[in-house]
Amino acid sequence: xxxxxxxxxxxxxxxxxxxxxxxxxxxxxxxxxxxxxxxxxxxxxxxxxxxxxxxxxxxxxxxxxxxxxxxxxxxxxxxxxxxxxxxxxxxxxxxx
Amino acid sequence: xxxxxxxxxxxxxxxxxxxxxxxxxxxxxxxxxxxxxxxxxxxxxxxxxxxxxxxxxxxxxxxxxxxxxxxxxxxxxxxxxxxxxxxxxxxxxxxxxxxxxxxxxxxxxxxxxxxxxxxxxxxxxxxxxxxxxxxxxxxxxxxxxxxxxxxxxxxxxxxxxxxxxxxxxxxxxxxxxxxxxxxxxxxxxxxxxxxxxxxxxxxxxxxxxxxxxxxxxxxxxxxxxxxxxxxxxxxxxxxxxxxxxxxxxxxxxxxxxxxxxxxxxxxxxxxxxxxxxxxxxxxxxxxxxxxxxxxxxxxxxxxxxxxxxxxxxxxxxx
Numbered sequence: 001x002x003x004x005x006x007x008x009x010x011x012x013x014x015x016x017x018x019x020x021x022x023x024x025x026x027x028x029x030x031x032x033x034x035x036x037x038x039x040x041x042x043x044x045x046x047x048x049x050x051x052x053x054x055x056x057x058x059x060x061x062x063x064x065x066x067x068x069x070x071x072x073x074x075x076x077x078x079x080x081x082x083x084x085x086x087x088x089x090x091x092x093x094x095x096x
Numbered sequence: 097x098x099x100x101x102x103x104x105x106x107x108x109x110x111x112x113x114x115x116x117x118x119x120x121x122x123x124x125x126x127x128x129x130x131x132x133x134x135x136x137x138x139x140x141x142x143x144x145x146x147x148x149x150x151x152x153x154x155x156x157x158x159x160x161x162x163x164x165x166x167x168x169x170x171x172x173x174x175x176x177x178x179x180x181x182x183x184x185x186x187x188x189x190x191x192x193x194x195x196x197x198x199x200x201x202x203x204x205x206x207x208x209x210x211x212x213x214x215x216x217x218x219x220x221x222x223x224x225x226x227x228x229x230x231x232x233x234x235x236x237x238x239x240x241x242x243x244x245x246x247x248x249x250x251x252x253x254x255x256x257x258x259x260x261x262x263x264x265x266x267x268x269x270x271x272x273x274x275x276x277x278x279x280x281x282x283x284x285x286x287x288x289x290x291x292x293x294x295x296x297x298x299x300x301x302x303x304x305x306x307x308x309x310x311x312x313x314x315x316x317x318x319x320x321x322x323x324x325x326x327x328x329x330x331x332x333x334x335x336x337x338x339x340x341x342x343x344x345x346x347x348x349x350x351x352x353x354x355x356x357x358x359x360x361x362x363x364x365x366x367x368x369x370x371x372x373x374x375x376x377x378x379x380x381x382x383x384x385x386x387x388x389x390x391x392x393x394x395x396x397x398x399x400x401x402x403x404x405x406x407x408x409x410x411x412x413x414x
Contacts, residue, residue: 005399006193008187026249027183029192031395032402043179046172047256066122 009058010036012043014050022054030055113313118244121187126297129313132306133243135204136315138195139214141181142206147198148174149383150214151223151377152161159217166263172329173260176252184245200385208366209296210376218271218278224264226293226331232257233327234297235315265334272338280338286335287343294358295366297324303363328356 007029013022025044030036036055044050064072082088089096112119119125127394148171155171158164160349165196182192198204209227214220235257238250271282298304298320315355318326328347335342346359 005403006191007395007399009183026180027186028179029414031398032405035402042172043176046169046176046248063122067124 007031008094010040010055011061012036012040012052013056014040014044015052016049017051022052025049033057047064099175103196110312113242117242118247119242120244128309132190132309132315133246134185134190137181137185137243137246138186138190138198139205141178141185141195142199142204143210144174144178144181146206146210146380146384148178148351149361149380150212151220153214154217154299156222157217163267170224170260170263171257177249177256180249180252181246184249187245195387200381200388201371202381205370207296208369208374209292210257210380211369211376212288212292212374216279216281216285218267219289221264221267221271222285222289224262225268226259226264226289227296227335228257228260228264229331230293231386232261233323238315240313240314240317250254268383269338272340282338283340290343291365294327294361294367295363297327299363299366300361318335325355328358332356346347 008031010030011025011027011032014025015022019056025040028039030039034054036056036057037053040053040055041050043057045053076082103346104273105124109119109124109126109129119129131241151167151171151174153166155164158167186192199206214223226232230361232254233255235250241247241250244352261317268282268286271278273279301307301319301321304320307319332342332347344359348357350357369377372378
Protein backbone atom coordinates (compact mmCIF):
# COMPACT_ATOMS: atom_id res chain seq x y z
CA UNK A 1 0.00 0.00 0.00
CA UNK A 2 1.18 3.48 -0.78
CA UNK A 3 2.46 5.73 1.97
CA UNK A 4 2.22 8.94 -0.02
CA UNK A 5 -0.84 11.16 -0.09
CA UNK A 6 -3.83 10.25 -2.25
CA UNK A 7 -4.93 12.62 -4.98
CA UNK A 8 -7.41 15.16 -3.57
CA UNK A 9 -11.04 15.48 -4.68
CA UNK A 10 -12.17 18.23 -7.06
CA UNK A 11 -15.64 19.46 -7.98
CA UNK A 12 -16.29 20.03 -11.67
CA UNK A 13 -18.51 22.77 -13.13
CA UNK A 14 -19.24 22.90 -16.85
CA UNK A 15 -20.78 25.59 -19.06
CA UNK A 16 -22.62 23.65 -21.77
CA UNK A 17 -22.73 26.61 -24.14
CA UNK A 18 -22.26 30.33 -24.03
CA UNK A 19 -25.26 32.04 -22.52
CA UNK A 20 -25.72 29.33 -19.89
CA UNK A 21 -24.19 29.24 -16.40
CA UNK A 22 -21.60 26.74 -15.24
CA UNK A 23 -23.40 23.81 -13.64
CA UNK A 24 -22.08 21.20 -11.22
CA UNK A 25 -21.34 18.03 -13.22
CA UNK A 26 -19.68 15.83 -10.63
CA UNK A 27 -16.31 15.31 -9.03
CA UNK A 28 -13.01 13.54 -9.61
CA UNK A 29 -9.56 13.00 -8.15
CA UNK A 30 -6.45 14.72 -9.49
CA UNK A 31 -3.00 15.70 -8.20
CA UNK A 32 -3.40 19.39 -9.08
CA UNK A 33 -5.67 21.88 -10.80
CA UNK A 34 -4.20 21.38 -14.27
CA UNK A 35 -4.69 17.63 -14.09
CA UNK A 36 -8.19 18.16 -12.67
CA UNK A 37 -9.09 20.25 -15.74
CA UNK A 38 -7.76 17.63 -18.14
CA UNK A 39 -9.45 14.77 -16.31
CA UNK A 40 -12.69 16.76 -16.20
CA UNK A 41 -12.52 17.16 -19.97
CA UNK A 42 -12.07 13.41 -20.44
CA UNK A 43 -14.62 12.32 -17.86
CA UNK A 44 -17.40 14.86 -18.31
CA UNK A 45 -17.15 16.28 -21.85
CA UNK A 46 -16.48 13.31 -24.17
CA UNK A 47 -19.42 14.34 -26.36
CA UNK A 48 -19.10 18.12 -26.63
CA UNK A 49 -21.00 18.73 -23.42
CA UNK A 50 -19.05 21.87 -22.61
CA UNK A 51 -17.30 25.02 -23.77
CA UNK A 52 -15.81 25.96 -20.41
CA UNK A 53 -14.81 24.05 -17.27
CA UNK A 54 -14.20 25.20 -13.70
CA UNK A 55 -12.59 22.95 -11.11
CA UNK A 56 -12.33 23.70 -7.41
CA UNK A 57 -10.85 21.52 -4.73
CA UNK A 58 -13.77 20.11 -2.76
CA UNK A 59 -12.28 21.08 0.61
CA UNK A 60 -12.62 24.75 -0.38
CA UNK A 61 -16.40 24.58 -0.61
CA UNK A 62 -18.41 25.64 2.41
CA UNK A 63 -21.84 24.06 2.37
CA UNK A 64 -24.96 24.76 4.41
CA UNK A 65 -26.15 21.96 6.64
CA UNK A 66 -29.52 20.50 5.63
CA UNK A 67 -30.24 19.77 9.31
CA UNK A 68 -30.36 23.52 9.85
CA UNK A 69 -32.58 24.16 6.86
CA UNK A 70 -35.30 25.34 9.21
CA UNK A 71 -33.56 28.43 10.57
CA UNK A 72 -31.58 28.85 7.33
CA UNK A 73 -34.50 29.15 4.94
CA UNK A 74 -37.44 29.91 7.25
CA UNK A 75 -37.10 33.71 6.94
CA UNK A 76 -38.11 33.57 3.26
CA UNK A 77 -41.12 31.33 3.84
CA UNK A 78 -43.63 33.78 5.32
CA UNK A 79 -42.88 36.67 2.99
CA UNK A 80 -45.60 36.15 0.42
CA UNK A 81 -45.54 39.91 -0.21
CA UNK A 82 -42.34 39.33 -2.20
CA UNK A 83 -44.42 37.67 -4.92
CA UNK A 84 -46.54 39.61 -7.42
CA UNK A 85 -49.62 37.46 -6.76
CA UNK A 86 -49.83 38.93 -3.23
CA UNK A 87 -51.15 42.22 -4.63
CA UNK A 88 -54.80 42.52 -5.56
CA UNK A 89 -55.64 44.37 -8.71
CA UNK A 90 -58.95 44.85 -10.50
CA UNK A 91 -59.42 42.57 -13.52
CA UNK A 92 -59.58 45.52 -15.90
CA UNK A 93 -55.90 46.35 -15.35
CA UNK A 94 -53.86 45.03 -18.25
CA UNK A 95 -50.12 44.58 -18.73
CA UNK A 96 -49.07 44.53 -15.08
CA UNK B 97 -30.72 10.25 19.72
CA UNK B 98 -33.36 8.12 21.41
CA UNK B 99 -34.80 5.11 19.64
CA UNK B 100 -38.12 6.86 19.30
CA UNK B 101 -36.51 9.87 17.66
CA UNK B 102 -34.75 7.61 15.19
CA UNK B 103 -37.99 5.77 14.38
CA UNK B 104 -39.62 9.12 13.81
CA UNK B 105 -36.85 10.26 11.48
CA UNK B 106 -37.02 6.97 9.61
CA UNK B 107 -40.73 7.40 9.11
CA UNK B 108 -40.28 10.92 7.72
CA UNK B 109 -37.49 9.63 5.53
CA UNK B 110 -39.61 6.87 4.00
CA UNK B 111 -42.42 9.37 3.42
CA UNK B 112 -40.07 11.71 1.58
CA UNK B 113 -39.06 8.90 -0.78
CA UNK B 114 -42.68 7.85 -1.25
CA UNK B 115 -43.41 11.47 -2.32
CA UNK B 116 -40.63 11.12 -4.92
CA UNK B 117 -38.37 13.56 -3.11
CA UNK B 118 -34.67 12.98 -3.69
CA UNK B 119 -32.23 12.25 -0.89
CA UNK B 120 -28.99 14.24 -1.06
CA UNK B 121 -25.67 13.23 0.56
CA UNK B 122 -25.82 15.53 3.59
CA UNK B 123 -29.44 14.71 4.44
CA UNK B 124 -30.12 12.47 7.40
CA UNK B 125 -30.55 8.86 6.25
CA UNK B 126 -30.93 5.49 7.99
CA UNK B 127 -27.62 3.67 8.33
CA UNK B 128 -29.02 0.79 6.31
CA UNK B 129 -29.87 3.11 3.43
CA UNK B 130 -26.31 4.43 3.44
CA UNK B 131 -24.75 0.95 3.58
CA UNK B 132 -27.03 -0.52 0.93
CA UNK B 133 -26.22 2.35 -1.42
CA UNK B 134 -22.49 2.13 -0.79
CA UNK B 135 -22.67 -1.58 -1.58
CA UNK B 136 -24.79 -1.34 -4.71
CA UNK B 137 -23.18 1.81 -6.15
CA UNK B 138 -19.60 0.69 -5.56
CA UNK B 139 -20.33 -2.71 -7.07
CA UNK B 140 -21.87 -0.95 -10.03
CA UNK B 141 -18.70 1.16 -10.38
CA UNK B 142 -16.49 -1.93 -10.06
CA UNK B 143 -18.52 -3.63 -12.82
CA UNK B 144 -17.88 -0.72 -15.19
CA UNK B 145 -14.16 -0.83 -14.46
CA UNK B 146 -13.74 -4.61 -14.68
CA UNK B 147 -16.02 -4.53 -17.73
CA UNK B 148 -13.25 -2.78 -19.64
CA UNK B 149 -11.01 -5.85 -19.43
CA UNK B 150 -12.81 -8.38 -21.67
CA UNK B 151 -13.30 -5.76 -24.39
CA UNK B 152 -9.89 -4.17 -24.01
CA UNK B 153 -8.63 -7.57 -25.07
CA UNK B 154 -9.80 -6.83 -28.64
CA UNK B 155 -8.91 -3.16 -29.17
CA UNK B 156 -5.58 -3.92 -30.86
CA UNK B 157 -7.15 -6.67 -32.99
CA UNK B 158 -10.34 -4.96 -34.17
CA UNK B 159 -10.89 -5.85 -37.84
CA UNK B 160 -11.06 -2.26 -39.15
CA UNK B 161 -10.33 1.29 -38.07
CA UNK B 162 -14.08 1.98 -37.84
CA UNK B 163 -14.52 -0.90 -35.40
CA UNK B 164 -11.41 0.08 -33.51
CA UNK B 165 -12.37 3.69 -32.80
CA UNK B 166 -15.86 2.57 -31.78
CA UNK B 167 -14.56 -0.06 -29.36
CA UNK B 168 -12.01 2.33 -27.94
CA UNK B 169 -14.72 4.94 -27.37
CA UNK B 170 -16.92 2.34 -25.70
CA UNK B 171 -14.18 1.23 -23.34
CA UNK B 172 -13.42 4.89 -22.51
CA UNK B 173 -17.11 5.38 -21.72
CA UNK B 174 -16.94 2.48 -19.31
CA UNK B 175 -13.98 4.09 -17.53
CA UNK B 176 -16.05 7.28 -17.38
CA UNK B 177 -19.09 5.46 -16.01
CA UNK B 178 -16.94 3.87 -13.33
CA UNK B 179 -15.67 7.33 -12.37
CA UNK B 180 -19.15 8.93 -12.23
CA UNK B 181 -20.27 6.11 -9.97
CA UNK B 182 -17.21 6.10 -7.72
CA UNK B 183 -17.50 9.81 -7.05
CA UNK B 184 -21.25 9.51 -6.46
CA UNK B 185 -20.52 6.75 -3.92
CA UNK B 186 -17.86 8.86 -2.21
CA UNK B 187 -20.57 11.37 -1.25
CA UNK B 188 -21.81 8.71 1.20
CA UNK B 189 -18.57 8.89 3.20
CA UNK B 190 -16.50 6.02 1.82
CA UNK B 191 -13.12 6.87 0.24
CA UNK B 192 -12.01 5.85 -3.23
CA UNK B 193 -9.13 3.90 -1.68
CA UNK B 194 -11.49 1.88 0.52
CA UNK B 195 -13.57 0.96 -2.50
CA UNK B 196 -10.52 -0.12 -4.51
CA UNK B 197 -9.32 -2.11 -1.51
CA UNK B 198 -12.69 -3.90 -1.32
CA UNK B 199 -12.55 -4.74 -5.01
CA UNK B 200 -8.94 -5.90 -4.96
CA UNK B 201 -9.36 -8.11 -1.90
CA UNK B 202 -12.52 -9.67 -3.29
CA UNK B 203 -14.70 -8.23 -0.51
CA UNK B 204 -16.78 -6.32 -3.06
CA UNK B 205 -18.32 -8.05 -6.03
CA UNK B 206 -18.72 -6.92 -9.62
CA UNK B 207 -21.06 -8.23 -12.29
CA UNK B 208 -20.33 -11.91 -12.92
CA UNK B 209 -20.75 -11.52 -16.66
CA UNK B 210 -17.21 -10.17 -16.90
CA UNK B 211 -15.80 -13.45 -15.66
CA UNK B 212 -16.42 -15.03 -19.07
CA UNK B 213 -13.69 -14.92 -21.74
CA UNK B 214 -13.81 -13.02 -25.07
CA UNK B 215 -12.30 -15.58 -27.40
CA UNK B 216 -13.40 -14.31 -30.83
CA UNK B 217 -14.22 -10.94 -32.38
CA UNK B 218 -17.90 -11.94 -32.41
CA UNK B 219 -17.80 -11.83 -28.61
CA UNK B 220 -17.40 -8.06 -28.86
CA UNK B 221 -20.59 -7.96 -30.91
CA UNK B 222 -22.43 -10.23 -28.48
CA UNK B 223 -21.30 -8.19 -25.47
CA UNK B 224 -22.53 -4.92 -26.93
CA UNK B 225 -25.80 -6.42 -28.09
CA UNK B 226 -26.65 -8.67 -25.13
CA UNK B 227 -24.60 -7.55 -22.13
CA UNK B 228 -25.11 -3.84 -22.71
CA UNK B 229 -28.71 -4.60 -23.66
CA UNK B 230 -29.32 -6.29 -20.32
CA UNK B 231 -27.40 -3.55 -18.53
CA UNK B 232 -29.63 -0.88 -20.07
CA UNK B 233 -32.73 -2.74 -18.87
CA UNK B 234 -31.23 -2.85 -15.37
CA UNK B 235 -30.10 0.77 -15.44
CA UNK B 236 -32.93 2.77 -16.97
CA UNK B 237 -35.14 2.47 -13.87
CA UNK B 238 -32.22 3.74 -11.75
CA UNK B 239 -32.38 7.14 -13.46
CA UNK B 240 -35.27 7.90 -11.10
CA UNK B 241 -33.89 6.23 -7.99
CA UNK B 242 -34.16 8.05 -4.66
CA UNK B 243 -30.52 8.94 -4.02
CA UNK B 244 -29.77 12.13 -5.99
CA UNK B 245 -26.10 11.53 -6.92
CA UNK B 246 -26.85 7.96 -8.08
CA UNK B 247 -29.83 9.08 -10.17
CA UNK B 248 -27.81 11.88 -11.80
CA UNK B 249 -24.91 9.55 -12.59
CA UNK B 250 -27.32 7.04 -14.12
CA UNK B 251 -28.90 9.64 -16.38
CA UNK B 252 -25.48 10.30 -17.88
CA UNK B 253 -24.66 6.59 -18.10
CA UNK B 254 -27.92 5.69 -19.84
CA UNK B 255 -27.53 8.50 -22.38
CA UNK B 256 -24.16 7.12 -23.39
CA UNK B 257 -25.03 3.44 -23.24
CA UNK B 258 -27.29 3.15 -26.27
CA UNK B 259 -24.41 3.59 -28.71
CA UNK B 260 -22.74 0.63 -27.00
CA UNK B 261 -25.60 -1.69 -27.78
CA UNK B 262 -25.99 -0.50 -31.35
CA UNK B 263 -22.29 -0.90 -32.15
CA UNK B 264 -22.48 -4.48 -30.84
CA UNK B 265 -25.58 -5.39 -32.80
CA UNK B 266 -24.05 -3.89 -35.93
CA UNK B 267 -21.07 -6.22 -35.53
CA UNK B 268 -23.50 -9.16 -35.28
CA UNK B 269 -25.43 -8.01 -38.37
CA UNK B 270 -22.23 -7.82 -40.38
CA UNK B 271 -20.98 -11.24 -39.27
CA UNK B 272 -24.36 -12.89 -39.80
CA UNK B 273 -24.52 -11.68 -43.36
CA UNK B 274 -20.91 -12.64 -44.10
CA UNK B 275 -19.27 -15.95 -45.01
CA UNK B 276 -20.58 -19.19 -43.43
CA UNK B 277 -17.57 -19.10 -41.09
CA UNK B 278 -18.41 -15.56 -39.99
CA UNK B 279 -22.04 -16.45 -39.40
CA UNK B 280 -20.93 -19.50 -37.45
CA UNK B 281 -18.73 -17.26 -35.32
CA UNK B 282 -21.67 -14.97 -34.54
CA UNK B 283 -23.88 -17.94 -33.64
CA UNK B 284 -21.15 -19.37 -31.39
CA UNK B 285 -20.85 -16.05 -29.53
CA UNK B 286 -24.63 -15.89 -29.08
CA UNK B 287 -24.58 -19.47 -27.77
CA UNK B 288 -22.01 -18.63 -25.14
CA UNK B 289 -23.34 -15.18 -24.05
CA UNK B 290 -27.10 -15.82 -24.06
CA UNK B 291 -27.47 -17.61 -20.72
CA UNK B 292 -24.95 -15.50 -18.78
CA UNK B 293 -26.79 -12.41 -20.09
CA UNK B 294 -30.09 -13.73 -18.72
CA UNK B 295 -28.36 -14.28 -15.38
CA UNK B 296 -27.28 -10.62 -15.35
CA UNK B 297 -30.84 -9.65 -14.49
CA UNK B 298 -30.30 -11.32 -11.11
CA UNK B 299 -31.64 -14.35 -9.22
CA UNK B 300 -35.31 -15.28 -9.61
CA UNK B 301 -37.75 -13.31 -7.50
CA UNK B 302 -38.18 -16.24 -5.11
CA UNK B 303 -34.41 -16.19 -4.40
CA UNK B 304 -33.86 -12.46 -4.38
CA UNK B 305 -33.31 -11.24 -0.82
CA UNK B 306 -33.24 -7.47 -1.24
CA UNK B 307 -36.25 -6.89 -3.48
CA UNK B 308 -38.80 -5.50 -1.03
CA UNK B 309 -36.51 -2.94 0.61
CA UNK B 310 -35.00 -2.00 -2.75
CA UNK B 311 -38.43 -1.35 -4.23
CA UNK B 312 -39.23 1.00 -1.34
CA UNK B 313 -36.04 2.97 -1.89
CA UNK B 314 -36.56 2.94 -5.66
CA UNK B 315 -33.30 1.07 -6.20
CA UNK B 316 -35.61 -1.26 -8.07
CA UNK B 317 -38.81 -0.50 -9.95
CA UNK B 318 -39.45 -3.95 -11.42
CA UNK B 319 -38.56 -7.44 -10.19
CA UNK B 320 -35.68 -9.45 -11.66
CA UNK B 321 -38.06 -11.85 -13.40
CA UNK B 322 -40.01 -9.00 -15.00
CA UNK B 323 -36.79 -7.42 -16.26
CA UNK B 324 -35.59 -10.77 -17.61
CA UNK B 325 -38.85 -11.30 -19.48
CA UNK B 326 -38.57 -7.80 -20.95
CA UNK B 327 -35.02 -8.54 -22.11
CA UNK B 328 -36.01 -11.83 -23.74
CA UNK B 329 -39.07 -10.37 -25.43
CA UNK B 330 -37.11 -7.54 -26.98
CA UNK B 331 -34.02 -9.58 -27.93
CA UNK B 332 -35.54 -12.67 -29.59
CA UNK B 333 -36.93 -10.73 -32.60
CA UNK B 334 -33.52 -9.06 -33.00
CA UNK B 335 -31.88 -12.50 -33.28
CA UNK B 336 -34.57 -13.65 -35.74
CA UNK B 337 -33.98 -10.59 -37.88
CA UNK B 338 -30.34 -11.48 -38.51
CA UNK B 339 -30.92 -15.21 -38.81
CA UNK B 340 -29.35 -16.30 -35.54
CA UNK B 341 -30.88 -18.92 -33.25
CA UNK B 342 -31.34 -18.37 -29.52
CA UNK B 343 -29.72 -21.41 -27.86
CA UNK B 344 -32.83 -22.43 -25.92
CA UNK B 345 -34.92 -25.38 -27.24
CA UNK B 346 -37.75 -24.43 -24.84
CA UNK B 347 -38.07 -20.90 -26.16
CA UNK B 348 -41.61 -20.46 -27.50
CA UNK B 349 -43.98 -17.57 -28.11
CA UNK B 350 -46.87 -17.70 -25.66
CA UNK B 351 -49.87 -16.13 -27.34
CA UNK B 352 -51.84 -15.91 -24.11
CA UNK B 353 -49.15 -14.08 -22.13
CA UNK B 354 -47.94 -12.07 -25.11
CA UNK B 355 -44.41 -13.07 -24.12
CA UNK B 356 -41.85 -15.78 -24.76
CA UNK B 357 -41.70 -18.85 -22.54
CA UNK B 358 -38.13 -19.90 -21.97
CA UNK B 359 -36.07 -22.76 -20.56
CA UNK B 360 -34.55 -23.35 -17.16
CA UNK B 361 -31.56 -21.17 -16.22
CA UNK B 362 -28.57 -23.01 -14.73
CA UNK B 363 -28.38 -21.17 -11.42
CA UNK B 364 -25.65 -23.46 -10.14
CA UNK B 365 -23.39 -22.00 -12.78
CA UNK B 366 -24.43 -18.49 -11.73
CA UNK B 367 -23.58 -19.08 -8.07
CA UNK B 368 -20.31 -20.79 -8.97
CA UNK B 369 -19.20 -17.73 -10.93
CA UNK B 370 -20.40 -15.36 -8.18
CA UNK B 371 -18.35 -17.34 -5.67
CA UNK B 372 -15.22 -16.88 -7.76
CA UNK B 373 -15.12 -20.09 -9.80
CA UNK B 374 -15.92 -18.63 -13.22
CA UNK B 375 -13.50 -19.11 -16.11
CA UNK B 376 -11.92 -15.65 -15.75
CA UNK B 377 -12.38 -14.53 -12.10
CA UNK B 378 -8.71 -14.93 -11.20
CA UNK B 379 -7.46 -13.45 -14.46
CA UNK B 380 -9.66 -10.34 -14.09
CA UNK B 381 -8.49 -9.60 -10.57
CA UNK B 382 -4.88 -10.22 -11.52
CA UNK B 383 -5.16 -7.70 -14.36
CA UNK B 384 -6.95 -5.16 -12.20
CA UNK B 385 -4.64 -5.39 -9.18
CA UNK B 386 -1.61 -5.46 -11.49
CA UNK B 387 -2.70 -2.24 -13.20
CA UNK B 388 -3.22 -0.58 -9.83
CA UNK B 389 0.18 -1.63 -8.53
CA UNK B 390 2.06 -0.79 -11.70
CA UNK B 391 0.46 2.66 -11.67
CA UNK B 392 1.50 3.44 -8.12
CA UNK B 393 4.74 5.21 -9.00
CA UNK B 394 2.88 7.39 -11.49
CA UNK B 395 0.30 8.44 -8.92
CA UNK B 396 3.02 9.16 -6.38
CA UNK B 397 5.12 11.09 -8.85
CA UNK B 398 2.16 13.24 -9.92
CA UNK B 399 1.39 14.06 -6.30
CA UNK B 400 5.02 14.88 -5.51
CA UNK B 401 5.21 17.10 -8.59
CA UNK B 402 2.01 18.93 -7.62
CA UNK B 403 3.28 19.55 -4.09
CA UNK B 404 6.64 20.81 -5.32
CA UNK B 405 4.95 23.16 -7.75
CA UNK B 406 2.67 24.51 -5.01
CA UNK B 407 5.67 25.04 -2.71
CA UNK B 408 7.59 26.91 -5.39
CA UNK B 409 4.60 29.14 -6.04
CA UNK B 410 4.32 29.90 -2.34
CA UNK B 411 8.02 30.80 -2.11
CA UNK B 412 7.79 33.09 -5.10
CA UNK B 413 4.86 34.88 -3.52
CA UNK B 414 6.89 35.74 -0.38
